């Protein structure tokens with residue numbers, strides 16, 4: 001981790017430019033420290049100090065204060081699997097399974113996606129994400145440079161990068177796999193470092209790429225020290241398809257190709273045998289658990305308690321809004337905890353503490369960013385959420401973890417701060433404006449009706 005500004009022996013202490021004060025602070029540090037009346041001091045985009053509100057306020061008397069009374073303060077939520085621009089396709093492929101979903105959505109993407117439309121979709125998605133307390137997302141989609149540009153402008157932490165999927169008529173028109181690899185290689189080589197320092201490469205799945213292609217994408221990711229993100233074992237039909245084609249199940253195949261490792265994030269990982277669970281655990285790979293998407297597409301229920309028991313880093317993902325309908329990690333936390341209770345018959349299988357950790361520190365660990373994100377500790381990036389807990393549906397507050405997971409909703413997010421910048425204040429977007437989002441969606445609507453009508 002970077003040196004702790006408040007505790008390092010620097011002659012110049014880090015200036016504090018914001019103190020978030022007055023709420024219950026859930027730090028999500030290794031000890032699960034809770035400060036009942038806490039404050040978080042932020043400066044130069046990082047957490048400078050976390051402590052009792054009175055003491056922190058007294059130490060930085062001139063710093064502006066962001067009020068968190070009647071609220072819970074959490075680290076920013078981390079969405080470990082999504083397709084942000086698919087928000088524009090919300091409602092176009094409901095009540096179908098994964099294969100039905102792909103059959104409907106891929107032709108729409110081929111017809112409708114452009115750089116401008118992806119930018120519009122990402123703007124809409126970031127408005128929803130930030131309002132719901134999400135500050136970081138791993139985003140697999142076409143025209144990723146347009147997405148990254150919007151995220152930079154909005155102040156959101158987006159892990160985006162080249163995507164590989166070998167199906168006809170790709171939306172970006174780069175049909176030659178070798179050319180796509182060359183372009184990706186050049187882009188990654190010239191990439192400007194950012195605060196996360198984590199390039200990403202996206203291999204869609206073991207059913208849309210053949211073995212040689214998967215090997216090439218894995219080699220590309222390794223060469224550039226990139227995170228490799230891949231859909232794997234989402235539903236039974238996918239497993240059967242890959243078995244028929246290769247003689248191996250998706251995760252076995254990834255292991256055989258050398259694609260499982262500490263830099264690999266598997267999306268879904270629902271249908272895993274005991275052997276595959278061990279392969280994932282032994283390799284150090286992570287899982288992005290998407291219970292709402294898995295339920296909506298009737299994909300199945302991931303073996304999350306077994307993954308956690310083996311020490312596999314598990315984060316939470318929304319998946320895209322075309323299949324999961326929203327980008328709301330509060331829904332994912334609550335639904336995930338309930339789903340595993342009913343599935344295992346054990347209400348503590350994935351409890352409130354465990355699922356909130358998946359949405360924060362666990363997600364950061366899944367992305368290999370645990371030294372920068374996921375908890376409120378000095379030196380970490382200044383990403384946090386203030387959630388109101390003084391409304392009828394959240395009162396009284398006996399256990400702040402339970403309140404956040406079981407009672408609060410995304411609509412209770414009061415402030416969202418990324419890198420020390422307040423991007424949602426009192427429930428209103430500050431960085432990107434509502435009008436801008438409205439215009440982007442209206443522009444998309446005109447484009448879609450002219451392209452399909």
Ligand SMILES: [Zn+2]
Pocket residue numbers: 081082083231267319320
């Ligand atoms: Zn997905």
